[in-house]
Amino acid sequence: MAKKLHILVVDDATFTRDLVKKGVKLGYPGFVVHEAANGRQAQAKLTTGGFDLVLCDWEMPEVSGLEVLEWMRSDENLSDIPFVMITSRGDREHVVQAVERGATNYIVKPFTNEKLFEVVTRALTKSLGVSAKALKKLGGAESQVQGGDSAAVLAGGLSGDLNIAERLETDASVPSSRKERATPRDKVIAQVRHSGGTIGCLVKEIDFNQVVVVFKRPERMPTLLDQATFDFTTDEDGRTSRVNAYIHALQAAEKRQDTDILRMTLRFVDDDPDKQDHLGYYFTVIDG
CATH class of the missing domain: 2.40.10.220 (predicted glycosyltransferase like domains)
Incomplete structure (x- = not known):
């Protein structure tokens, strides 16, 4: 029986984590996708071993994606695991910084499922030494990846007004003295x-x-x-x-x-x- 590949998705935003997990499973339904809500959780899970790829957000509180990357590259048991940095920072300076610290690849938000599929495929075929065709077989891929559909019909029933739309509770860390x-x-x-x-x-x-x-x-x-x-x-x-x-x-x-x-x-x-x-x-x- 072929080995199942294990992917770790790290992001402090639940919505983004869910999107990345869904994108990976859409392209490779046979992969086992794990998640971590912050850098410390990621470090704890990685210490247990068994991961084949890390997809990690850069900007997280306490332990950033860059710090997770540096920690992995300094550990002989984790240093060879491919690491893809996922972030909204797309300028050349940050790309160079991530690559210099050992990132395998880099993907800028927002991105399509096709782009995520491409980056995951490239990282794993290189690290495992297999062809894209062999990886698709391992991951059970059946060319399911699709891009976002055009919003041809506007959702007129959804209000965009701040005083009508559902409120999300403001983070308690935001000082009450500043403008809200x-x-x-x-x-x-x-x-x-x-x-x-x-x-x-x-x-x-x-x-x-x-x-x-x-x-x-x-x-x-x-x-x-x-x-x-x-x-x-x-x-x-x-x-x-x-x-x-x-x-x-x-x-x-x-x-x-x-x-x-x-x-x-x-x-x-x-x-x-x-x-x-x-x-x-x-x-x-x-x-x-």
Whole structure:
């Protein structure tokens, strides 16, 4: 009986972990996929042995993905396990940093199932010394991988208003003294990246849990529940942050059925303290 391959998915955001696990199982249903909610859990599980691949988020509290990577590469029992860094940091500096520390490969959020399948395949065929065809046989792959479907029909029944949409409890670590939300009076431009491309948008409302934006219909529509990042910059201090999220709601921004102006709500799934701090400052800068 062929050996089952064991994959460890590490991310502090449950939603992202679930997406990655689902993507791996979609491509390789025969793999055994384990999960860890943070770097410390990952280290504890890896110590038990038996893993063939690690898919790990970079930005996690306490023990980051980079620290997990360095720890693995310094342990002779774990140093040969392929390690794929998963993060929203796609600039050259961070790519080089991950590779220099021993990352096997690198994948930037948001990504498609096809991209995840490609990266997993490349990492395992190299480490196991087998062909892609042999790996598919090991993983029971039957060419099931599909990309995100276009959102041809907008979900008009889902509200994108912060005062109507379901509230997620604000993290207790967020100091009560700082601004909790913002409703810009002037035009505030930001960017949303999803698996189909990048969208320039205007921020309508934002808090620590979600953001509501409006944008012109793009060539490739985003998909409900798709991974995304909300990218924003504050010129006052020169900071740029990319907050991991998922697409919670899509609807027309006007009453006309043929409108090209759309409204989207992104739910944040990112607890990075630096990004939380930057969001708080951002609220102060843009609030009308």
